[in-house]
Each structure stands twice: as C-alpha cells, then as structure tokens.
Amino acid sequence: MQDLPNLFLIGPMGAGKSTIGRLLAAELSRPFYDSDHAIQDRCGADIPWIFDVEGEPGFRQREIQMIDELTRLSDVVVATGGGAVLREENRRALRERGTVVYLMTTVEQQLKRTAKDRNRPLLQCANREQVLNDMFAARDPLYRATSDITVRTDRRSPRAVVNEILRRVYRLVDPLEAVSAPHKKVSQ
Numbered sequence: 262m263q264d265l266p267n268l269f270l271i272g273p274m275g276a277g278k279s280t281i282g283r284l285l286a287a288e289l290s291r292p293f294y295d296s297d298h299a300i301q302d303r304c305g306a307d308i309p310w311i312f313d314v315e316g317e318p319g320f321r322q323r324e325i326q327m328i329d330e331l332t333r334l335s336d337v338v339v340a341t342g343g344g345a346v347l348r349e350e351n352r353r354a355l356r357e358r359g360t361v362v363y364l365m366t367t368v369e370q371q372l373k374r375t376a377k378d379r380n381r382p383l384l385q386c387a388n389r390e391q392v393l394n395d396m397f398a399a400r401d402p403l404y405r406a407t408s409d410i411t412v413r414t415d416r417r418s419p420r421a422v423v424n425e426i427l428r429r430v431y432r433l434v435d436p437l438e439a440v441s442a443p444h445k446k447v448s449q
C-alpha cells in the first residue's frame with residue numbers, strides 16, 4: 262500500500278472540516294492541525310477579536326502565513342478556514358503540497374450547524390442564509406478548482422464521511438491496491 266500524501270480539508274463554514282479532520286487524523290495516526298485554531302493560539306486571541314481589531318484583511322494575512330507553514334509539514338491532516346481558498350497563495354500551497362478534499366454541504370445544514378456559534382464573525386448578522394448563499398456562489402468554483410476530490414457531508418455521520426474520504430484518497434494514489442485499503446475494516 263502506497264503512503265498517503267498530506268491531506269488538506271477545504272470547504273465552507275460548518276461543512277465539518279474541523280470535526281472530520283480530527284477523526285481522519287486519528288484514523289491514520291497522524292498529527293492534526295486546524296489553521297483557525299493555530300492562528301488563535303499564535304495570536305493569543307480568538308477569531309472575532311482578530312476581525313474586530315485587524316479587520317478581515319489582517320486575519321487573511323495571518324491565515325496565509327499559517328497555511329504556508331502547515332502545508333510544509335509532512336504526513337499531516339490539516340483543516341483550513343472556510344475562506345482560505347480566497348487567496349491565491351493558499352490555493353497554490355494546498356494544491357502543490359498534498360491531496361485536497363472539498364467537504365461540501367447544503368446551506369440548510371450550514372445554518373443548523375452554525376446556529377449557536379459566536380466564533381464566526383462573518384455570520385454574526387441577521388441575514389445568515391443570504392450571506393451563506395452568496396459565499397457559496399463566490400467560493401464554490403474556488404473550492405472545486407483547488408480540490409482533488411469532493412465529498413458531501415450532509416445526511417452522513419462524520420465517521421461515514423471519513424470512510425469515504427479514505428476510500429477515495431486510496432483510489433487516487435493507488436487505483437489497483439485501493440480494494441485492500443485498511444480503512445475498509447473501519448465500522449460505519
């Protein structure tokens with residue numbers, strides 16, 4: 262069985278990048294990094310504070326630096342922030358340094374999954390559905406252009422999503438041996 266490359270998760274807010282990334286890394290016994298969390302740890306402040314004080318451009322600059330560092334690691338799983346694909350530097354780093362998985366869900370699911378959250382500054386507004394629809398229109402082409410595979414996360418447990426990612430990634434790196442991939446033993 263061929264070694265897997267770095268696995269990078271992209272996709273919109275609430276698609277499950279952080280949740281699935283952690284599970285996926287545990288399954289592969291690999292380190293897991295979440296770029297949003299790493300930015301907060303380095304800055305010593307949460308994302309709403311960074312947006313308040315430095316604006317979105319300040320946050321994006323920190324994100325470019327963090328994604329550059331995380332994508333240079335080896336044998337890792339990295340969950341990115343929902344807007345990482347907005348910057349060309351990030352798209353290039355992700356594409357060149359690993360296999361990129363686009364986690365996709367519906368706006369309806371995003372609304373449910375992010376309903377009580379106060380840590381996503383771009384969703385602290387009255388018209389969240391409109392904002393999410395507009396983001397989908399602007400970002401879906403970027404997620405598609407950056408990713409190697411797309412996996413839906415609505416109406417599926419995180420465990421089932423992890424299994425599908427592994428099946429598809431193994432098939433991508435080694436089509437002939439994918440059938441005997443170890444993840445086939447993982448229960449749903």
Ligand SMILES: Nc1ncnc2c1ncn2[C@@H]1O[C@H](COP(=O)(O)OP(=O)(O)OP(=O)(O)O)[C@@H](O)[C@H]1O
Pocket residue numbers: 272273274275276277278279280281297340341342343374375381414415416417418419422
């Ligand atoms: N497949 C799933 N089924 C049901 N709930 C899920 C699924 N994946 C994630 N969730 C839930 O959705 C919420 C948002 O997930 P998560 O924080 O992983 O999203 P994210 O893609 O990392 O978002 P962001 O871009 O804002 O960091 C969490 O409460 C998580 O438990």
Ligand SMILES: O=C(O)C1=C[C@@H](O)[C@@H](O)[C@H](O)C1
Pocket residue numbers: 273274297308341342343344345380381382383
């Ligand atoms: O979709 C976005 O632009 C964002 C998503 C989050 O992961 C954070 O990176 C931040 O809240 C911005």
Ligand SMILES: [Mg+2]
Pocket residue numbers: 278279280295297340341342
């Ligand atoms: Mg996240």
